[in-house]
Amino acid sequence: MGSVLSRSDDAIDYVPDTVIRSVKLLVAGNFGVGKTTFVNSVSEIRPLRTEETITEASVGIDDMAGLPGKSQTTVAMDFGRITLSPQLALYLFGTPGQKRFVPLWEELARGALGALVLVDTRRIEKSDEVLSVLEQRGVPYSVAVNQFEGAKRYSLDEVRDALDLEPGTPLTSLDARDRGTCLRSLITLVEFLFQRLESRL
Numbered sequence: 001m002g003s004v005l006s007r008s009d010d011a012i013d014y015v016p017d018t019v020i021r022s023v024k025l026l027v028a029g030n031f032g033v034g035k036t037t038f039v040n041s042v043s044e045i046r047p048l049r050t051e052e053t054i055t056e057a058s059v060g061i062d063d064m065a066g067l068p069g070k071s072q073t074t075v076a077m078d079f080g081r082i083t084l085s086p087q088l089a090l091y092l093f094g095t096p097g098q099k100r101f102v103p104l105w106e107e108l109a110r111g112a113l114g115a116l117v118l119v120d121t122r123r124i125e126k127s128d129e130v131l132s133v134l135e136q137r138g139v140p141y142s143v144a145v146n147q148f149e150g151a152k153r154y155s156l157d158e159v160r161d162a163l164d165l166e167p168g169t170p171l172t173s174l175d176a177r178d179r180g181t182c183l184r185s186l187i188t189l190v191e192f193l194f195q196r197l198e199s200r201l
């Protein structure tokens with residue numbers, strides 16, 4: 001993909017003049033999987049976040065099992081931008097993870113080239129719904145396992161089997177707090193999507 005531009009301490013608010021192509025991507029996944037953290041880690045601009053404090057109104061609606069420290073949730077979207085190469089800018093739209101926001105996912109998916117689906121192996125069964133939504137809407141995707149501290153580690157082959165992924169679906173591993181591993185997963189997704197486009201020409 002070429003060299004990824006490094007991020008300085010000061011966020012870049014403008015798109016470099018060298019950029020000739022931009023791509024819209026979704027960052028999807030179930031509730032509490034690390035989408036907001038991911039977008040914050042890679043964005044070269046100050047991310048737009050729509051987080052609200054979780055209140056008692058969420059009880060019985062949002063599944064908080066396995067998320068004892070979670071106090072906020074995305075209610076609309078996260079938005080960030082990264083210049084992946086001097087010619088290519090990615091616009092990242094993090095989707096809310098709760099099922100009740102599926103209509104919003106549909107709107108965010110309009111014009112998206114594809115999606116990066118984050119997975120938490122502690123609650124891997126929760127990923128099926130997100131993958132189904134993307135498949136039903138024809139949005140191509142790759143999957144990235146977010147390695148939470150203290151969570152049991154599984155091989156990528158085990159994760160692929162558990163999710164019943166198609167053989168060609170890219171699968172990577174990352175720490176949503178670490179920009180380097182997040183960038184590698186994004187590059188894997190973009191290369192996959194461009195290969196799909198080229199194969200149709």
